[in-house]
Amino acid sequence: MCQSVSCRCVKSSRKLSWKKEVCVKHSDQHADRRLWIRSLLWGLLLVVCVMGIAHAEGLFRWLEPDARQVIYQRAQFYELLGRHLLVVGVAALVTILLGVGAGIAVTRKKGRDFLPLVAQLSSLGQTFPPVAVLALAVPVLGFGTLPIIMALMLYGLLPIVRNTLAGLHAVDEDIKMASRAMGMTPLQTLYQVELPLAAPVILAGIRTSVTINIATAALGATVGASNLGDPIIAGIINGNMAYVVQGALIIALLALTIDSLFEGLQGRLRQRLSSSQRLS
Numbered sequence: 001m002c003q004s005v006s007c008r009c010v011k012s013s014r015k016l017s018w019k020k021e022v023c024v025k026h027s028d029q030h031a032d033r034r035l036w037i038r039s040l041l042w043g044l045l046l047v048v049c050v051m052g053i054a055h056a057e058g059l060f061r062w063l064e065p066d067a068r069q070v071i072y073q074r075a076q077f078y079e080l081l082g083r084h085l086l087v088v089g090v091a092a093l094v095t096i097l098l099g100v101g102a103g104i105a106v107t108r109k110k111g112r113d114f115l116p117l118v119a120q121l122s123s124l125g126q127t128f129p130p131v132a133v134l135a136l137a138v139p140v141l142g143f144g145t146l147p148i149i150m151a152l153m154l155y156g157l158l159p160i161v162r163n164t165l166a167g168l169h170a171v172d173e174d175i176k177m178a179s180r181a182m183g184m185t186p187l188q189t190l191y192q193v194e195l196p197l198a199a200p201v202i203l204a205g206i207r208t209s210v211t212i213n214i215a216t217a218a219l220g221a222t223v224g225a226s227n228l229g230d231p232i233i234a235g236i237i238n239g240n241m242a243y244v245v246q247g248a249l250i251i252a253l254l255a256l257t258i259d260s261l262f263e264g265l266q267g268r269l270r271q272r273l274s275s276s277q278r279l280s
Contacts, residue, residue, distance in 0.1 A: 083225075095152070164201075203262065
C-alpha cells in the first residue's frame with residue numbers, strides 16, 4: 001500500500017517537473033521568436049529608409065522650405081551605409097580580439113599581476129573623447145578611415161574587457177575543478193567550460209561597444225572617412241537641417257537593428273545555457 005502511494009507520488013512529481021520544463025521551453029522559444037521578429041522589423045525599416053529617402057523630398061521640404069536641395073545627393077545612402085558598416089565592423093573585430101584576449105590573459109594564473117594595468121588602460125580609452133583621438137591621430141595616420149578606426153577601438157575597448165573579466169570571474173571554481181578532475185587541460189577548460197558559460201556576459205559587452213561605435217563612427221566624416229556622418233556634417237556646415245535628419249535617422253535605425261540582433265543572440269545563448277543546466 002505504502003509502496004504504491006510512493007510510486008504514484010514519484011510519477012506525479014516527474015510529470016509536474018516535465019510539464020514545467022515544457023512550459024519554460026515554450027516561453028523561452030516565444031520570447032526568442034519575438035526578439036528575432038523585432039530585429040527583422042527594424043531591419044526592414046532601415047532598408048525602406050535607405051532606399052526610399054531619395055524619393056521623400058516632399059517630406060523633408062517642410063524642414064528647409066528655402067533650401068535648393070533637401071535630399072543629400074553627394075553619395076547614395078546605401079553606399080554610405082556600407083562604408084559605415086565596414087568601419088564599425090573592422091573596429092569591432094579588432095576590439096573584440098584585443099578585449100577578449102586581454103580579459104582571458106589576465107584571468108590566467110601567469111597574468112593576474114597585470115589585471116590592474118589592463119583595467120586602467122581599457123578605462124583610459126574612454127577618458128579621451130573620440131574627437132581628441134582623431135585630432136591626435138590625423139597628423140600621424142593621415143586623413144581617411146584609419147584615424148576613426150583607431151578612435152573606435154579605444155572607445156569600444158572598455159565594455160568588452162570589463163564584461164570579459166566579469167563573465168570569466170563568475171564561473172564557479174567548483175565547475176573548473178570538476179573539469180580538471182575529468183582530465184581536461186587548462187586550455188580545454190577555458191574553451192569548453194569557461195568561455196561558453198561566460199559567453200552571454202561577454203556578448204553583452206560586445207553589444208554595448210558596437211552600438212556606441214555605430215553612432216561615434218559618424219565623426220569619421222570630419223577626417224575624410226566617408227560614411228553616414230557625411231550628410232550630418234554637410235548639414236551642419238551648410239545650415240541644412242534636412243541633411244542632418246537624414247543621416248541621424250539612418251544611423252539610429254542601424255543602431256536599433258544591430259542592437260536587436262545582439263539581443264536575439266544573447267537570448268539564444270541564455271536559452272542554450274539554461275537548457276544544458278536543466279539537462280545536467
